[in-house]
Amino acid sequence: MNDVTLLTRPQAQDKTVTTLTEHIVEIVSDSGEGAQRCGQSMGAIAARTGYGVWTVEIIPAEIRPPARSVAGASGNRIRFGSRRITNGGNETDLVIAFNEQVLLGRVRAGELKPGATILLESMWREDRNKAIAASYAEVYEQVVAAGYDVHEVPMERECKTIVSDPRRGKNMFALGMLCNIYSLDMQLAADQVALTFGKKDRKVVETNIRLLEAGAAWAEQNLTFKYRIPATPATEPLIVVNGNAALALGVLASGMEVCAMYPITPATSASHYLSDVFERVGGIVHQAEDEIAACAFALGASYANKCAVTITSGPGYSLKQEGIGLAVMGEIPLVVINVQRGGPSTGQPTKVEQGDLLAAMFGSHGDAPKVVMAAGTIEDCFYSVITARKIAETFNMVVVLLTDAALASSQQPIPRPQFRETWLAPPADQSAVPTDTRPYNWDPVTGLARRIIPGQPGGMHTLTGLAHDGQSHVAYDAEINQQSISARSHKLAALQKTLLPPPVFGPASGEMLVVGWGSTRGAIEEAVEGLRNEGRTVSSMHLTFLQPMAPGIKQIMAGFKQVMTIEGNWCDSMDDPLIDDSNRRYTALAMLLRARYLVDVDCWCEVKGQPIKPALIRAAILRKLQTQ
């Protein structure tokens, strides 16, 4: 079944083998042609080989966009290399495209490195539809003229010798080509294909392995290049997950029992996965009738038992604001996960943006202090949920956990977490409440009060969203609102006192400190490290807690001549003739840092819906260093 003899088959003449440290590969097709599965398998094989890997899904906005359309590219982007990889990197080195239009989409998006290698399905050249044939020829000429290294591959023709419907097989043929090009272990690849199609019958697995081998053989015979990237096999168990799966696993590991949600891109896949597995550990995913109900349901479950979670994205987050306000007012612990996408309004549902930070911090009317955390890595997505649940229950607060579309659909191998019982929530307290205990027995220093849960004898009271006193009685006295707002506010300060200063990536002083939050972490650190290797004294700091902000940040910033944030939310450019100091809108974090620390923090942003590339960050840093 696993034919290794193909290595002895005829080779293309003058094969050159180049050794590299890393490469970025894309497989793009029309939606439904399997490029995503090919890419995922490639990512898994790379991870099993021992490479650092980061895969990103290329997702069109529609389920079935028109065939052969520039906007319809669907697929996967795999960055893999000898070192640990923390982000999607810069432009693509090699792309396999199933038609010229999806290729054109990637070229126009600026995703291909100059001179990148293109393996292009050639069947369209002979298409009976003259318009298609002409379009193919035109794009082919265009990309060749642009200096790309284009190789036409008769994928369909080759696959037809194995399967009757090549649309259902090309992806494994493409995977076979990649295995050959990158000198990957064919046994490992065959095992991965068996795993991918394992649920189907043996015949399906065998056919796909034949396609894999055919792709490898074709590349061996027809391509004149090959790459070798040294690998370091893993010494500890790793799990390969995307950010949304990591969130769902975090919900399991946190001991929460209820997740209420309403379908919304790009958050839903977390709930899909959780729906599949949560019941096995006694949990429930409730798909509510709307986002408001999802928040209210989670809040009700939390009020009566342990902390619950609701998972959403931008528009859903807006709808939950009133419920979040009630949880703040009633001091009901609640975890709200917002997998950010492009906004405002419906915005860009499948694309990344970091536009919800201020809404997370200041959303809901009135003074509604809540904790805001942001996951910076896929690993963070897992552990942050556990931390969020603990903070929510310790401080009886709402904890908003921000991730985004980039983390949601990117995969990376991370160390397999070692389960600890301390992650879990203790059982709900059902002991009798001592007489004369007030439901809001606010500690005058920290603002903290013991939480009383239904079922506790002697603790009966009515929780209300109205301003209330320590007895939870509606406030008619002028002093009470002042006191209760103060208590709820103090909880943030009390939490802040328990936080450690954020670590600085690099030396504690220098020309510039770059500050970021969320999914940009890997790209920022890669850019900063690259500049340091060239002798520039640039460091970075990534914030996990946005509200409250950890102590020591001002002192850290003081060690640098300049501070600049890199963010995926809008800021006006000072190059714009209309913009000056008096009207410039800063990125969210820059505005917060300026306001809190009175430091002249600059900012740079990109809001194109794509993860920000390290090269762009590097250029932005260099430009800022030169202007000073």
Added chain:
Amino acid sequence: MPDTHIAPSATAPSATECLLRLHDEHYDLEDYQSGVPRWCTGCGDNAILTAVQRLCRDEELPPEKTVFISGIGCSSRFPHYMKTYGLHGIHGRALPIAEGVKMARPDLNVFVNTGDGDCCSIGAAHWIHAIRYNMNLTVMLHDNQIYGLTKMQASPTSPIGLKSNTTPRGSYLEALNPLTVTLGVQNVSFVAQAVDWIPDVLYDVISAAFHHKGTGFVRILQRCPEWLPKMFEPYVQDPSRIKLLHHARGLTLSPGTAKIYRTQEEHDPRNLDRAREIASGRDPIPVGILYHNPDVPCYEEVRHAGALRSPELIRNGLEAEFDKFTIWPAGAGPDAHGAAAG
């Protein structure tokens, strides 16, 4: 008293202890009363509160195991006047909050108090879906056909032509009928109607809703002496304009009540078609149980709410999930190749 309190067991208490416990767990009306209601004199909410406090006492509901959940409006002040747990939430969202409570804690008695604005306007989506979920809740729709707390605006159940602060020349639309709407939802299991001025029937209807396993939906027509003092006056004055529904499977009328309210119908609450016809009638006002189907599954049971969990169960579940995504180093893990070769 529930049998469990006196059931013999290995650790059966002595007869004296039993008596003491019986004494301790006997509840009086005061055990459910909290504060002085700030409703207007003559407000129908007072009658509902009295009926519910009587019900809690008669059913000996442990106050700590009982939760009243409400939205916003005059009626939604209800939980503040019960000496049980309560959650006075946000406008329109009492039902989803109550659903979350019930899902997390099926052992609690959960009541919902909502008004015609709260339930039928801002919370209408939740109302429809709550009926569909059919969780074991007792829902009281306090329907006074007007917004009271915000000072007299037309509500969805206001009759057409009603002059209010937002409809000074009379309201424009036909009133929404909460009974026909509820009876139109798949999975409906209990629908009843009561009026605040017949306290015994009000009590019986809420009691039947409480005993029903599923969502017991009771619409209560209540008088608002402040904004609509004359709205129900003709019906209060003329008992023949109330039609009492009775049946062996529904309410049994006391001789006193039957004597006053002579317009009656023997209606089988399993008959959904007839229930819908009765629900459409406005004059006389139907009072009693329109529909009752005890066999509709409850969502919390379908979803196995209250399942026992242990750290071990969670650990095993989590490790099994990790296994699905794990790449083992050579020579480690369940398979030396790191792939599920089987």
